[in-house]
Amino acid sequence: MLVSKTSYMYEMIRTELTDILGAEFVRTGEADKFGHSVDYYWVPEMWHDRGMETPKPDFIVHPGSTEEVAKVVKLANHYKIPVVPWGGGSGSQGGALPIYGGIIVDMKRMNHFIKLDKESLTVTCQTGIIARHLEWQCNKEGYSTMHLPASIACATIGGFLAHRGTGVLSTKYGKIEDMVMSLEVVTGTGEIIRTLPVPRHASGPDLTMLFLGSEGTFGIITEVTLKLQPQPESRQFRAYIFKDFHTAMSAGAELMRSRLQPCAVRLYDEEETIHHVRKVFGMELDQGAYLVFGFDGRTEIVDLQMKYAREIMEKKYKGKDLGSKGGELWWENKYKFFYPPFMFHIPQAFGTLDTVATFSNIENVYWAMKKVVNENFPAARFIGHFSHWYEWGCMLYARFIFEEKDVPKDPREAVALYNRVWDMAIRAAIANGGVINEHHGVGLKLGHFMKELYGPAMPVLEGIKQQLDPNNIMNPGKLGFKGL
Amino acid sequence: MHIENYTDATQNCRFCFMCRHLSGIGNVTFTEADTPRVRASMIYGITLHPEKLSEPDFIDTIYRSDLSAACRFHCVSHFDENGLNLAARADIVEAGLAPEYVKVIAEELKQSAKWSSSGQGNVLYFEDRYTSEAKTVSAAFRKIMKKAQIPYMTIQGGCIGKALAVLGFGKDAKEVTQAFAAAVNATGAKTLVVSNPAAYDALTSDFPTFGAKLNAKVQHTSEYLASLKLKVTQKAPAVYYLESDFLKNYDGNLPGPRALLKAMGAKVLPFGTNNEESYTCAEGAVVLPKIDATLVEKLAHYVAARADHPDEDVIAVASPYTKIQLEKYTKLQVKTLEELFAAAL
Numbered sequence: 071m072l073v074s075k076t077s078y079m080y081e082m083i084r085t086e087l088t089d090i091l092g093a094e095f096v097r098t099g100e101a102d103k104f105g106h107s108v109d110y111y112w113v114p115e116m117w118h119d120r121g122m123e124t125p126k127p128d129f130i131v132h133p134g135s136t137e138e139v140a141k142v143v144k145l146a147n148h149y150k151i152p153v154v155p156w157g158g159g160s161g162s163q164g165g166a167l168p169i170y171g172g173i174i175v176d177m178k179r180m181n182h183f184i185k186l187d188k189e190s191l192t193v194t195c196q197t198g199i200i201a202r203h204l205e206w207q208c209n210k211e212g213y214s215t216m217h218l219p220a221s222i223a224c225a226t227i228g229g230f231l232a233h234r235g236t237g238v239l240s241t242k243y244g245k246i247e248d249m250v251m252s253l254e255v256v257t258g259t260g261e262i263i264r265t266l267p268v269p270r271h272a273s274g275p276d277l278t279m280l281f282l283g284s285e286g287t288f289g290i291i292t293e294v295t296l297k298l299q300p301q302p303e304s305r306q307f308r309a310y311i312f313k314d315f316h317t318a319m320s321a322g323a324e325l326m327r328s329r330l331q332p333c334a335v336r337l338y339d340e341e342e343t344i345h346h347v348r349k350v351f352g353m354e355l356d357q358g359a360y361l362v363f364g365f366d367g368r369t370e371i372v373d374l375q376m377k378y379a380r381e382i383m384e385k386k387y388k389g390k391d392l393g394s395k396g397g398e399l400w401w402e403n404k405y406k407f408f409y410p411p412f413m414f415h416i417p418q419a420f421g422t423l424d425t426v427a428t429f430s431n432i433e434n435v436y437w438a439m440k441k442v443v444n445e446n447f448p449a450a451r452f453i454g455h456f457s458h459w460y461e462w463g464c465m466l467y468a469r470f471i472f473e474e475k476d477v478p479k480d481p482r483e484a485v486a487l488y489n490r491v492w493d494m495a496i497r498a499a500i501a502n503g504g505v506i507n508e509h510h511g512v513g514l515k516l517g518h519f520m521k522e523l524y525g526p527a528m529p530v531l532e533g534i535k536q537q538l539d540p541n542n543i544m545n546p547g548k549l550g551f552k553g554l
Numbered sequence: 555m556h557i558e559n560y561t562d563a564t565q566n567c568r569f570c571f572m573c574r575h576l577s578g579i580g581n582v583t584f585t586e587a588d589t590p591r592v593r594a595s596m597i598y599g600i601t602l603h604p605e606k607l608s609e610p611d612f613i614d615t616i617y618r619s620d621l622s623a624a625c626r627f628h629c630v631s632h633f634d635e636n637g638l639n640l641a642a643r644a645d646i647v648e649a650g651l652a653p654e655y656v657k658v659i660a661e662e663l664k665q666s667a668k669w670s671s672s673g674q675g676n677v678l679y680f681e682d683r684y685t686s687e688a689k690t691v692s693a694a695f696r697k698i699m700k701k702a703q704i705p706y707m708t709i710q711g712g713c714i715g716k717a718l719a720v721l722g723f724g725k726d727a728k729e730v731t732q733a734f735a736a737a738v739n740a741t742g743a744k745t746l747v748v749s750n751p752a753a754y755d756a757l758t759s760d761f762p763t764f765g766a767k768l769n770a771k772v773q774h775t776s777e778y779l780a781s782l783k784l785k786v787t788q789k790a791p792a793v794y795y796l797e798s799d800f801l802k803n804y805d806g807n808l809p810g811p812r813a814l815l816k817a818m819g820a821k822v823l824p825f826g827t828n829n830e831e832s833y834t835c836a837e838g839a840v841v842l843p844k845i846d847a848t849l850v851e852k853l854a855h856y857v858a859a860r861a862d863h864p865d866e867d868v869i870a871v872a873s874p875y876t877k878i879q880l881e882k883y884t885k886l887q888v889k890t891l892e893e894l895f896a897a898a899l
């Protein structure tokens with residue numbers, strides 16, 4: 071059922087929600103509704119920019135405990151009202167948008183730092199905590215989660231768990247799913263469950279992993295225990311300019327194959343090096359592709375890792391050494407790329423074509439996407455960098471950008487153009503061994519690719535959804551699951 | 555509209571999430587509306603649909619803002635979402651849309667704009683209402699001046715325009731600043747010293763904007779006292795210093811407070827987990843306790859929850875306002891810089 075505001079049922083539900091949470095934490099004001107109707111997805115931002123009304127929730131609730139979350143979900147099941155978890159609203163895929171109205175469960179009040187276990191090096195917290203606040207608290211004790219995404223200031227830990235997010239040090243410390251010990255979850259039926267307390271076991275399939283990446287469609291993650299790391303004695307970076315992107319990619323892949331364990335590797339294609347890296351750093355760089363990497367840990371070990379890495383870069387691939395200064399600049403400015411005016415924003419149309427593939431495929435994915443965008447959308451610019459590197463491959467953070475003059479004035483036409491680019495680019499990536507996507511998630515934007523991506527495995531996912539959320543109230547219409 | 559003077563902030567902040575962790579009020583209400591991004595987005599909406607300016611929930615959101623300017627200080631381009639909020643308030647007032655609770659406060663502030671001076675000397679100490687309310691602050695100042703054997707005058711009274719300006723009553727604020735400037739100039743003082751950072755900001759930033767000319771040089775007490783180079787007889791205790799919104803985020807990180815702490819030999823310990831969040835209980839909003847005291851109480855609890863040892867720590871502040879709020883709602887031991895310095899002499 072979708073509640074109509076004119077119906078007295080709306081008031082009945084509001085009364086019940088108030089009974090669970092208290093009046094202060096059930097909000098229906100226009101400002102709050104508006105705030106929860108636009109996330110970081112380009113479409114609602116553009117929609118609002120053009121003066122269109124964005125779909126609003128009926129209620130916004132701020133639970134203070136897992137029990138309150140469970141009660142809200144049970145109530146929503148009773149009336150069959152959609153429930154959409156909301157963290158910081160910084161997701162770029164429209165995952166937290168209340169497309170069918172219903173109840174937004176804004177998790178930010180559940181922001182408690184519960185326990186830091188110095189013996190096991192773990193930290194337990196509620197999932198509504200903003201990642202920066204959690205990191206600050208861990209830092210004060212001399213530790214770090216090592217989860218340092220560009221959205222650290224605005225996204226919640228729950229959002230990262232829901233999207234399988236990642237941070238700048240992922241190459242050594244992993245994505246968020248590598249950092250999780252265990253979870254507490256309120257399922258779509260309102261049951262409170264806990265996954266096993268350790269991530270390595272042979273007691274059947276891994277329930278923790280099942281909820282990571284479920285984007286609020288299976289339930290609401292309310293508590294998490296994460297691994298912690300001591301702050302390293304030393305962290306060093308070094309950067310190189312290579313004559314072209316292919317050489318830089320070969321050098322980066324070799325660094326990963328060497329198993330030297332860098333904490334970060336990042337490679338910008340020629341276009342992004344000229345237009346963005348230079349601008350953010352405020353310095354001149356030669357023509358070519360900028361590659362930066364770093365190591366952290368005990369100083370003697372880091373020095374040695376750096377020595378061997380330099381041999382790869384300089385002897386074999388003839389990279390031009392920008393020194394440690396060229397690398398430190400990147401580390402110091404790593405978030406600056408995301409502040410205006412360095413970040414793209416409306417009236418431009420832009421999208422991050424987040425894709426991941428093995429080293430054997432990644433260049434093909436890059437060229438296939440670039441070709442499809444350049445040939446079909448000559449007005450668009452295509453740039454890319456490779457952000458998150460693994461032993462076997464890396465993530466392509468490709469972007470397309472249309473300037474204002476090339477974006478249709480009619481918002482529906484603008485969405486149509488936007489979706490066409492996505493569809494063609496993503497299909498090109500999948501055809502070349504790419505997976506969409508690595509850390510931004512699926513949400514509303516990419517849901518329609520899930521069947522193509524999963525093939526005959528999709529019904530398995532749908533079966534799990536049916537079991538955990540039989541009334542399809544949890545974030546309907548997202549992650550490729552059916553809508554209302 | 556005043557908001558049109560802040561197009562940069564409207565256009566950039568509405569797509570930006572990068573300072574949401576510093577949204578003091580958002581961190582205690584938990585709502586998206588209380589973030590720079592959403593406020594800027596709503597204001598952008600008003601440029602498209604001016605009738606939305608009268609939406610009561612929008613108006614309340616704008617008046618709930620803590621105006622710490624932590625976002626502007628943090629921002630790599632220093633976009634002024636804070637100024638945008640103030641501009642929105644001015645537009646609300648000029649459109650005749652100020653809510654009753656705001657009008658009542660503004661009226662009371664206008665009535666309060668009267669001052670009386672006494673004493674003799676070249677230095678004039680301004681005791682605004684917050685300084686008077688936190689009685690120990692002016693008492694400490696008097697003690698220091700006596701010890702230093704410096705004759706001085708005092709001027710006491712109500713609003714000098716800051717609170718009115720912050721509420722969006724620019725015209726009234728301008729009149730009040732001019733009246734206060736005349737009152738100060740009539741004393742013949744060469745130096746005007748103020749404890750309240752809001753007053754300091756008004757005198758150094760708003761007065762020139764409003765064309766209210768002061769003949770005296772304006773100093774915050776911390777700057778003035780540090781310049782006296784008095785010898786302390788006992789070192790001040792180790793303190794956790796809570797930055798003032800005005801002195802740090804508005805006035806270019808005024809060095810006075812830290813210079814004075816150094817002069818009194820105080821070891822300054824890092825408070826909480828970072829030096830970016832505002833822990834002033836909405837000093838920047840000046841009169842939030844009159845708008846919604848429950849919000850100020852929440853902000854005070856937020857601060858107390860971050861103290862290392864809430865029952866023992868000495869919390870140093872540059873702001874009588876912050877002292878009043880923290881003492882009202884928490885058990886923290888809060889001392890202003892004047893009090894610490896007076897005790898160390």
Ligand SMILES: Cc1cc2nc3c(=O)[nH]c(=O)nc-3n(C[C@H](O)[C@H](O)[C@H](O)COP(=O)(O)OP(=O)(O)OC[C@H]3O[C@@H](n4cnc5c(N)ncnc54)[C@H](O)[C@@H]3O)c2cc1C
Nearest residue numbers: 157158159160161165220221226228229232235236286291
């Ligand atoms: C400037 C900027 C930079 C970014 N950089 C990065 C980056 O470096 N790395 C990265 O991974 N991402 C990045 N992102 C994307 C975004 O921050 C992530 O997707 C993040 O995980 C979203 O978290 P959130 O709390 O904002 O979630 P929201 O946007 O509120 O929600 C995202 C999804 O998670 C669900 N959800 C939220 N909380 C819960 C919960 N507790 N339980 C179940 N489901 C939940 C929602 O329903 C929705 O489907 C960036 C975004 C911005 C704006």
Ligand code: SF4
Nearest residue numbers: 567570572573590629
């Ligand atoms: S002040 Fe700067 S960091 Fe904050 S929202 Fe605006 S542009 Fe972003």
